[in-house]
Amino acid sequence: MKHAVLFSLLGALALTGPAYADDWAVSAIKHKNKGAYDAFFGFYYKFATNGAVVGCDGKNTRKSGLSSGDDITLQLDNSDNSLVDPECLPRIGDEVWGMVYIDRGFGFSQAMNTQSCRKDGAKFYYHPDAGTVVVQTKGTTTSNNRCRINQKGGVKYPPPE
Numbered sequence: 001m002k003h004a005v006l007f008s009l010l011g012a013l014a015l016t017g018p019a020y021a022d023d024w025a026v027s028a029i030k031h032k033n034k035g036a037y038d039a040f041f042g043f044y045y046k047f048a049t050n051g052a053v054v055g056c057d058g059k060n061t062r063k064s065g066l067s068s069g070d071d072i073t074l075q076l077d078n079s080d081n082s083l084v085d086p087e088c089l090p091r092i093g094d095e096v097w098g099m100v101y102i103d104r105g106f107g108f109s110q111a112m113n114t115q116s117c118r119k120d121g122a123k124f125y126y127h128p129d130a131g132t133v134v135v136q137t138k139g140t141t142t143s144n145n146r147c148r149i150n151q152k153g154g155v156k157y158p159p160p161e
Contacts, residue, residue, distance in 0.1 A: 025130035056088030
């Protein structure tokens with residue numbers, strides 16, 4: 001009897017279709033470092049056209065090496081010169097997300113603890129007329145340091161024309 005109820009429930013869920021993501025338009029990404037460590041902050045974007053992923057890591061952003069309590073805002077159109085690499089410019093509709101590189105005492109290196117700000121559920125897409133997504137990290141270099149989304153920017157994607 002239990003199996004029949006379980007299969008009925010699973011069948012009903014399958015018929016309802018997939019759950020759609022919570023999509024937001026953003027023009028900037030802000031990282032607040034509330035952790036007991038220094039951190040570098042960068043972002044990734046995924047081309048809407050072909051799905052290729054481009055990484056603009058902490059070496060490609062100005063004011064990297066954030067001490068505990070510091071924050072940085074990256075304007076994704078580079079209007080504030082927050083990006084060192086002019087190739088790190090997403091196009092309208094490209095998915096974007098932050099990446100935190102937590103310094104374990106060696107400066108920026110590939111051996112750093114990395115925490116992606118890309119989460120299941122909420123997805124963020126670049127649009128110049130949108131808001132700022134705010135993410136934060138806290139904890140220590142080894143525990144409770146995951147990236148958390150604090151504010152989604154307030155503009156649903158796609159934004160109204």
